[in-house]
Amino acid sequence: MxxxxxxxxxxxxxxxxxxxxxxQSLRTVTEKVSDIVLRKKSPLFWFxxxxxxxxxxxxxxxxxxxxxxxxxxxxxxNVPVAWGFAIINFVWWVGIGHAGTxxxxxxxxxxxxxxxxINRAAEAMTLFAVACALLYPLFHTGRxxxxxYWLLPYPNTMGMxxxxxxxxxxxxxxxxxxxxxxxxxxxxxxxPDLATMRDRAKGAFAKTVYGVLSMGWRxxxxxxxxxxTSYMLLAGLSTPLVLSVxxxxxxxxxxxxxxxxxxxxxxxxxxxxxxxxxxxxxxxxLIPIRAVYGLKGLITERHLDAMAKVMLATGWIVFxxxxxxxxxxxxxxxxxxxxxxxxxxxxxxxxxxTLLILCNGIIPQTLWSRKxxxxxxxxxxxxxxxxxxxxxxxxxxxxxxLHRDYLPSSWGMYAGTFWDWSIYLGTxxxxxxxxxIFIRVLPMISIFEMRELVHRTxxxxxxxPTR
Amino acid sequence: MAHTTPSTPTYxxxxxxxxxxxxxxxxxxxxxxxxxxxxAFSPIPVHGLAEAxxxxxxxxxxxxxxxxxxxxxxxxxxxxxTSAVEVPWLPAMFSGYALNIGGRPLHSxxxxxxxxxxxxxxxxxxxxxxxxxxxxxxxxxxxxxxxVARFREHASTDxxxxxxxADDPRFDRAETRRFLEGLGATEVNxxxx
Numbered sequence: 001m002x003x004x005x006x007x008x009x010x011x012x013x014x015x016x017x018x019x020x021x022x023x024q025s026l027r028t029v030t031e032k033v034s035d036i037v038l039r040k041k042s043p044l045f046w047f048x049x050x051x052x053x054x055x056x057x058x059x060x061x062x063x064x065x066x067x068x069x070x071x072x073x074x075x076x077x078n079v080p081v082a083w084g085f086a087i088i089n090f091v092w093w094v095g096i097g098h099a100g101t102x103x104x105x106x107x108x109x110x111x112x113x114x115x116x117x118i119n120r121a122a123e124a125m126t127l128f129a130v131a132c133a134l135l136y137p138l139f140h141t142g143r144x145x146x147x148x149y150w151l152l153p154y155p156n157t158m159g160m161x162x163x164x165x166x167x168x169x170x171x172x173x174x175x176x177x178x179x180x181x182x183x184x185x186x187x188x189x190x191x192p193d194l195a196t197m198r199d200r201a202k203g204a205f206a207k208t209v210y211g212v213l214s215m216g217w218r219x220x221x222x223x224x225x226x227x228x229t230s231y232m233l234l235a236g237l238s239t240p241l242v243l244s245v246x247x248x249x250x251x252x253x254x255x256x257x258x259x260x261x262x263x264x265x266x267x268x269x270x271x272x273x274x275x276x277x278x279x280x281x282x283x284x285x286l287i288p289i290r291a292v293y294g295l296k297g298l299i300t301e302r303h304l305d306a307m308a309k310v311m312l313a314t315g316w317i318v319f320x321x322x323x324x325x326x327x328x329x330x331x332x333x334x335x336x337x338x339x340x341x342x343x344x345x346x347x348x349x350x351x352x353x354t355l356l357i358l359c360n361g362i363i364p365q366t367l368w369s370r371k372x373x374x375x376x377x378x379x380x381x382x383x384x385x386x387x388x389x390x391x392x393x394x395x396x397x398x399x400x401x402l403h404r405d406y407l408p409s410s411w412g413m414y415a416g417t418f419w420d421w422s423i424y425l426g427t428x429x430x431x432x433x434x435x436x437i438f439i440r441v442l443p444m445i446s447i448f449e450m451r452e453l454v455h456r457t458x459x460x461x462x463x464x465p466t467r
Numbered sequence: 468m469a470h471t472t473p474s475t476p477t478y479x480x481x482x483x484x485x486x487x488x489x490x491x492x493x494x495x496x497x498x499x500x501x502x503x504x505x506x507a508f509s510p511i512p513v514h515g516l517a518e519a520x521x522x523x524x525x526x527x528x529x530x531x532x533x534x535x536x537x538x539x540x541x542x543x544x545x546x547x548x549t550s551a552v553e554v555p556w557l558p559a560m561f562s563g564y565a566l567n568i569g570g571r572p573l574h575s576x577x578x579x580x581x582x583x584x585x586x587x588x589x590x591x592x593x594x595x596x597x598x599x600x601x602x603x604x605x606x607x608x609x610x611x612x613x614x615v616a617r618f619r620e621h622a623s624t625d626x627x628x629x630x631x632x633a634d635d636p637r638f639d640r641a642e643t644r645r646f647l648e649g650l651g652a653t654e655v656n657x658x659x660x
Binding site: 025026027030153155156157158159161162163164165169170173174177180181184185187188192195196198199200211212215216217218219220221222223224225226227228229230233234237238240241244248251448451452455 | 487494506507508509510511512513516517518520522524526527528531535545546549550559560561562563564566568569571575578579581582584585586588589591592593595596598599600602603605606607608609610612613619620622623624625
């Protein structure tokens, strides 16, 4: 009988570290995860974490208020660099937003059991990162309240339509679809857990809210069957979607004719970079959270190890991309392309490229060592370094390709102003604030999938209580 | 069925089982015994359980396919009609722009593929969630199974249930109860409306 229930044998773990610590039962994993949310008092570190995010969020409000009063002139943008922090940060955030759906969809299709305890948090992170990303193009329009008809196709009395041959409109479609489908996927995954929360919540208010959100889920076998079909289809749909998003983002650059941007290597290397930075951000968030919430039994060293390996692999794809960019600029014999590369190496922004190579190319090589991959502290440091490196990558691509064009008389320099930095730090604040609120109100680990994992791995030594 | 007068005194009988394997076996035997208005409940998806009770449908798959095709047609038509077709007699708000952009043909289909791809995924993805909810009859604020205390406390955590509804033609309160107990149920409860 059990062979019919077990979907598939778990692939043999590459090492002896399990994806879930032994000694868990259906009840203990349910309690462990849901109690984080259902406890009455918020722990002190939660206030500390939220406080940091909330303080940074004030910088965002300050920057945006000033921006709306004065205009985009307060940013460091000027000819020749007319595309600065707004696009750098947009690409950075969208890239970070890739890990969630990758973990949820692609690793689901590949049946990787280690995805189960990190997918919920990673998907939430995706949503918040994409929300931060969308703010940049919106505010870069200068008049966000008019952006509706600049960006979205709807019949209006002015007879205006967006230009469907423009990569910028492709980008609007790609990122808004990604945001929507990520939210749908996330919510679908949440439904059975919301039912668990509804049944376990004590307060009337919490019971009502979780009850409404759970849609009256009761775990019927017929419902589960349609649910799993729906989840599988969403995973299948999200897989090409997640790979397409950063491809389309890279078209913003690659479809233009600017030397340094006009390169066919951009789509794959942007996607790899997105996954690289996304996994770095998942590690940056989860390493402290698993420590403070005592979730080391659910998010084990196996998870850290696996994510570090993904980072190592995608890091090399990215690094290969850098090398190919340089090689092709030289090999093509195009002097403008070669000038951009030479200028990156030896021009006034040489420090940015050097730091980039250090952060994305050299320091991640420590991940070859198993010791680093399984050491939370070292891995946390590497993940921060990679986050910085991926930001620098976009800085180098955007700024160094623009600041010296064909006419030396129109060369210039670019630097972010206080307002650029305040909005950038502000979105980090928004991201952290949303994430800490998420941890407080929703189960950050997929409870029903953990139960499934417990059942499948047979760690259930505590019998089901039946009076 | 909170709003209509119930035709039966109770909603049905709810049997509780120790683990998914016993539940699966019990569901299969109940179906084989000729009961049709039955449903099983579990805190984890149990594969083959719905099928064991004779449930087969591909509605979600079909809906998602249709959603995707509709999205594809919608996305392509939108790009095409707004970028390549100018209809002089239509009001300006419904007519597109037939503009020459970089010497490309008006019907520059490669550019339209990207919005088309995105709307395909968008429509199919939303259909996937919405059709799953609709076919499952969700959202549903009230359901009689929640009247069983054991169900409320354990169904979404660690217990496995099989419910035989009272409007099943073969349902007999005493006999069905005996039958369920014979399947290895740890306890059998009445389900109030």
